[in-house]
Amino acid sequence: MKKRYSFLIKPLQVLLDLILINSIIYLVYDKEFLNVYFLSYSSLFWLFTAYFTGFYKVFRFTKSLGILTLLVKQFFFFVLGYFAYFGIFREGEVVHNQFIILVSILISITVFKFLGYMLLQLYRSLGRNSRTTVVLGYDDSSKKVIQIFKSKANLGYQFLGFFTDKASSNSSYLGAFKDVFQYIEAHTVDEIYCSLSQFTNEQIKKIKKVSNAKGIVLKLIPDANELYSKNQSVEYYDDTLMVLNVKKLPFEFSENFYIKRIFDIFFSLFVCVFVLSWLTPILWVLVKLESKGPLIFKQKREGIHVKEFVCYKFRSMKINKKSNSHTIKNDARVTKIGAFMRKTSIDELPQFINVLLGDMSIVGPRPHLESLSIEYQKNVDEYLKRHIVKLGITGLAQVSGYRGEVLKKSDIKNRVRLDIFYIENWSFFLDIKIIILTVLNIFKGEEKAY
Template sequence: MKKRYSYLIRPIQIILDVLIINIIVYAIYDKEYLNISFISYITVFWLLISYFSGFYKIYRFSRILRIFTLLFRQFLLFTLGYFAYFGIFKEGEIVHNQFLILASITISISLVKLISLIVLKKYRALGNNFRTTIIVGFDDSSKNIIKLFKSKSNLGYKYLGFFSSKMYKNKDYLGNIENVFEYATKNTVDEIYCSLTSLNKDQIKSINKFAIDSNIILKLIPNSTELYSKNQNIEYYDDALLVLNVNKLPFEFAENFYIKRIFDIFFSLFVIIFILSWLMPILWILVKLESKGPLVFKQGREGIKGKEFICYKFRSMEINEQSDKVHATKNDSRVTKIGAFLRKTSMDELPQFFNVLLGDMSVVGPRPHLESLSLEYQKDVDDYLKRHIVKPGITGLAQVSGYRGEIKRKSDIKNRVRLDIFYIENWSFFLDLKIILQTVLNVFKGEEKAY
């Protein structure tokens, strides 16, 4: 198991900057500013502009020029928003200590950012917080990357060796290209760098698939004379070496994970407090009158990274031994009358908002499957396990596109997985909102497979 702690650096920086802003306002102690509205305004505004300007998107290979560019852009926008507060709430009035607060925030955060960067580089130069790397292909471009890894220890890369179709007596030579998979499986490898001039498309494709399945970052070392796709991010190491970053998924960015989680918490709380609080007692009476058994049905489902969790649903069937093995079918005799209504309106899924609040599920995501059915689907569908990269959802892109309920043909599950993977690779907050809105519309419109 890889122990990575670099993901904590960015949240710590954000918390530290917010603390600096609030401490400075408090330390200068001007009664005009010691109010919730002002502190909330500048804190939220800081977080918003830092998200959209990419202020915290700094990597171990980032150039010092980029740091200064980010500082300049961030404080330019912050200054405009800062004075906008007084224009809106103070009617243009110049208040005592107004400029002192802004200057103190600017200087303090800039110094902390630069000092923390220097300290982090020194820490990495001592052999800490490193990423282990291997190179596939041995040519002039890959030699330059190897030279950089060996000479710039403060970048935090631990070079393990290279693979090539040709044999070398070089001590760094680890084997031919086919040995990459075995080596990376037996050793802790964080990043694989592939030379585009040394490998063919099929080799790149197989290494890319292996990297995704093994949670390894894949980067491409290009020929500087070629043109590249918009889907590949260009990165410069040490101001000169060009590297292509391969298809970074939206949820690899920590801020996207936090945005989705915060939305999940507030949305699930809203549903639980304003809908389930009065609906559950009514349904308890109706369900009990028709059949014996609990109101809430509990079932093991596969969650993020394939871990099982207990999924909650309003019970829509008579108690039976096939519930964990067989999906409901059209005119299923196990389904009760009230259960048929719950399924038709998708109300049986509402208890899953408790799963969302507990962190097992998300409001939007791939639907969770039974483990027995999941093992069957893995045999028929390529890349099925990619669905486990994110939390399962109450609703999803596949569901609102008509692929829900009973699986009659292999094409049904293939199309469902195809849309699930598209969602994972193209996630945005607005896509989630669109799917939620479409789900609500489908409930009122009615769905053919809602049984």
């Protein structure tokens, strides 16, 4: 049995943050005003906001962008509470060094948060603080999980092998499903990942029962080709009857609608005033020099509730009769300046005008041509669910690698799956995360941006 110290990581992080906050306040605060009430208030408010923002919910698979998102949420509420203290208890009095204290706290917490995150990843990449895992099944989804375990040592997973009823010559093959139980008796296994598409309900129930008895974490891998709904929660009646309660989608709450719309308006105004105002005349000259025709390309797209609207883009093609057909790689219709605009997504910028007009949102499922939309409806279940919200300039599917040309059926299925996930799990910070990833992808370059 391994000795486990992971449970100490979170308490130590909380303790370190509290020590940092109190040390900074004690060292920088004007001693004339320093009192135990402010120290207590700062500590308790920090803990209170951390609980509700999930600031310390950092897992092995949490990425650096996830850390940044947690910091932004935590700091937003902590700053409000920090100044509320002076407004309520000090009657608006400007106490010496209060801004220095706040900035010092924010910088220190940020540095130590990322430093701790990177050191823990380094520690795990050396084989420490690891979790031993086995995988049941060997389909496409299982292979992706195995690949992650093998390629990302910093996550701290020690992959032992996989089980499947189909015999395999792979060196990681450990046997059939029936061999799992003997294996976990003889070896220390911390987590089991089981493919839902490879085994029957009875087999899954059996492994679940054994996992619970052994204290092994069991995680189920869904079929990547299926579209799963997240808007259900379990309720128990009289401790015996289990029912599924269909929850409201985030956009069914009016406050979420207004938050998203207000953000869309202010962000779009910013882009129109500070980017489009000077970029448009420059592009007008460049586009006109290379090909005849207007700068702005107008195209009908299907939007919210499948209503048609005119979508605006900077023209990136020569004038042609097939402008309503989708673009392919090395498309002869695309001009040189058009290729650059497509590669950097500059051609999409006029869609911020669509956002101001209320036809689109900054983040959401991407709008498709009517001809493609009809085709996709036939091949993908729940396709029309994408249209219960405003479609977006960018979206979760696009930053996850599913943008541009649809080369195979799985591309559109995965795109729709991610679109539905976004609709069912929307939050303001998810929008911010997608916008940040979109900007990063523009600088990194994307293979299907043509």
